[in-house]
Amino acid sequence: MTDSCHGGVTTPVGSVDARILLVGSPNAGKTSIFNRLTGLNAKTGNYPGVTVGRSTGTLTVDSQRFAVEDLPGTYGLTPISPDERVVVDALSGNLPGIGRPDALVLVVDATTLRRSLHLVAQVLALHLPTVLVLTLTDELAGRGGALDPVALERALGVPVIRVVAHRGLGIADLRDALPSWSRWPRPVLDAPCGGAEQSAWVDSVLHSAGHRPASPDRRTARIDAVLLHPLWGSLVFATVMVAFFQVIFAFAAPLQDLVEVLFSGLADLVHRFVPLPWLAGLLGDAVLGGVGGVVVFLPQILLMFLLVSLLEGIGYMSRAAFLMDRVMGAVGLEGRAFVALLSSFACAVPGIMATRTLPSAKDRIATMMAAPLMTCSARLPVYILLIGLLVSPSARFGPLQVQGLVMFALYVLGAVSAMVAAWVVKAVQDRDGLLMPFYMEMPPYRIPTLRSIALSMWGSAAAFLRKCGTIILVTTILLWLLLNLPLHSDAQLRAAGIDPADDGAVSAYVLDTSAAAAIGRAVEPVFDPLGFDWRVNVGVLASLSARETFVATLGQIASAADPDNPAEALAAMTYTDGSHAGEPVFSAPTVAALLVFFVYALQCMSTVGVMRRETGTWKWPLIAFGYMFVLAWLGAWLAHGAVLLAVAAGAAP
């Protein structure tokens, strides 16, 4: 609390001279200042034990090293959400393993000074060395407002620095002020907190600082008249969302193909130049496949954060949330969750990362638990293959192709299930009765800087590679080992009656004798009620790394001539033993069960990894995996039974 808190005594990071916290309202420009101060030295993580993102960085001025931390935005220090609890605990030094702050940088938007003085009074009451950074003074002047920073400094009793972050003005002043933090002037008297005394204090501060409020932004009012119009606004919203979805769904695809071509080319090189087949397989297929499996997400993540930071920087995100709030409110979420769920139609990985835009931790969790149920693009190849086995392309319902209808039904099933899941998770979390009220500031439209967009893209990509890369890589290698061990020499293959030159037969034999096959057989009792035989189980197991792997693995098992398009080979596949021997494996009830299974099951270790990274704990990914598996099994069992009955009823008369 006082000057004696200097250095290593109270700060856990031994090598820094002082810990500085950035505190301020949402939209005050805290993050831009944080980015300007720390540049690329910033790291994102989580506060211990909570789903609240933490941004930290370092900065050196005059050979003094500062740890700078960007706290979540808050309007006041009476917490009403876990995120705000973190702000209060961080300010008072009550976070386990994280020491007290030495000094505060209080960021205040000059255009909303009257409102912000409430937070200013509460922060000054903490009696920590504080500097007030006044942002958006250019906008205040542009909209006819006025404010004298020197007079404000006198009225508040703390240093006031003007910063226009997007042009970098004032950043040097702030940087130069940091080393003398222990000598910053402090207010002589406490500002009154709450009640009429505070209102009077606010009036007197504003009066003595020569404050004239900015008039409403006319450009914003004109744009809002269109973008929030019941008809035009809804049309623009639909267009923006379709374009948004199109970009991450379609524009990312060629880039992802490029990544895949690059890595399969590298794998070919490995196979050509590494003489030992098992080593070539391990390096070329497992390691390179794993790295490729990580990198393949980058185009989507970069494109999504490009769009999200663009929409957020312009100010459209809060408008979209305003338009969608009623719809999302029906399941207990708020408008801003819409964008995250929409992104999940392309891939749950960027979708889950997009939940960072939600201010409430409960909403973030509920959205993350729901996002993997949205039909992602990795499910498409599986659906196409299975629907092809279930329904003939010539089957029609009126003028519509039945295949298309089934596909549509699967999308609807996924979306409806996601909304129900979000509602349930939110309801369970709201048991504590701490209902977060909905309020949202609608900032004026602004032009975001390239710098802020680039930093947001860089930060998210770097965090994904660092935190999720390992999980995805390890899972891919592990699955490759399961699917390929034990190794077979040519002599062993010949002894088993397999021609080592016949690649299809060899890969089928390797899979048949693999550890994965043993697991597939061991779990047969679990999946037998769904009509899955052990080979389907192996496919399901392999699809844990990525759902689309299911198609190629089944192709390998059926020793299809073309493993990427194994429909014919699969249709001819029959049970090899047991009570069903001779019956086709891919009967209508089994295919229906598989489709429903893929709607629900969390067959994606990348999603598990990114959930772990975003929530900071294994608890939520494990809950998601568990509840989705139960849903998948039950749904598949019901679908199996229903189709069995329908087929029997159809055959009876």
Next chain:
Amino acid sequence: MTRMHRAQEKPERPHPTDATTLDRLGVGQTGRVLAISSDHSEPGRRLVERLGALGLVPGTAIRPLRRAPLGDPVVYRVCDFDLCLRAAQAALVTVSITAAIPTRPVDR
């Protein structure tokens, strides 16, 4: 049971005839915050606190700007910025309807 947070310096007026709750204020009307009410629970108290932090304190002018296409939420102009509130929270705010429509919130 509701608890009222009133501006202390104001003489206690019995509910003026033009008083209503914020969610009933129409677009184009301007109101002045009289009180914010909530139940006695801790979350209720914090909610009142938070609405105060957002500028909704007795005496402040507030003006609904726009209603969402589906009727809820509503954007208000208060304390020199645009604030979006759901009807559930706006219903906690009692306002008096003022006749004049100032171009910007009155700075007292």
